[in-house]
Amino acid sequence: xxxxxxxxxxxxxxxxxxxxxxxxxxxxxxxxxxxxxxxxxxxxxxxxxxxxxxxxxxxxxxxxxxxxxxxxxxxxxxxxxx
Numbered sequence: 001x002x003x004x005x006x007x008x009x010x011x012x013x014x015x016x017x018x019x020x021x022x023x024x025x026x027x028x029x030x031x032x033x034x035x036x037x038x039x040x041x042x043x044x045x046x047x048x049x050x051x052x053x054x055x056x057x058x059x060x061x062x063x064x065x066x067x068x069x070x071x072x073x074x075x076x077x078x079x080x081x082x
Contacts, residue, residue, distance in 0.1 A: 003032040009056065010035050010045040022053065037061025040070070043078055050081075 004025065008014075014021050022033070035046040037059040046058035060078045062070050 001032070002028075002030045003034065004030050005034045006036050007033050008035065008038075009033060009049055010042040010058075018049070022056075026055075031055060032057065034059055037075075038063045039066040040075070043075070047078065047081060 009018065009021070025033070033053075033056045035049065035056065035058040037043070037046075039062060043058070043060070049056045050058045058078075058081075060075050060081075062075070
């Protein structure tokens with residue numbers, strides 16, 4: 001099974017053609033997609049995508065570059081997300 005463990009589907013440039021992006025990857029036998037945890041500003045979009053597509057998941061985390069404004073409470077609500 002091929003899993004893309006670091007795909008920024010939460011990036012705005014994929015908003016208009018998400019189905020096409022995923023379908024092209026699926027045609028190449030990618031079966032799962034994991035959006036990496038990067039910052040609090042993109043987590044809502046990552047959650048939305050994981051709820052819409054059965055093969056898309058998200059990781060809860062923060063990129064070291066974004067630590068200055070980080071608060072643990074920002075992510076506590078997402079840690080238990082199914």
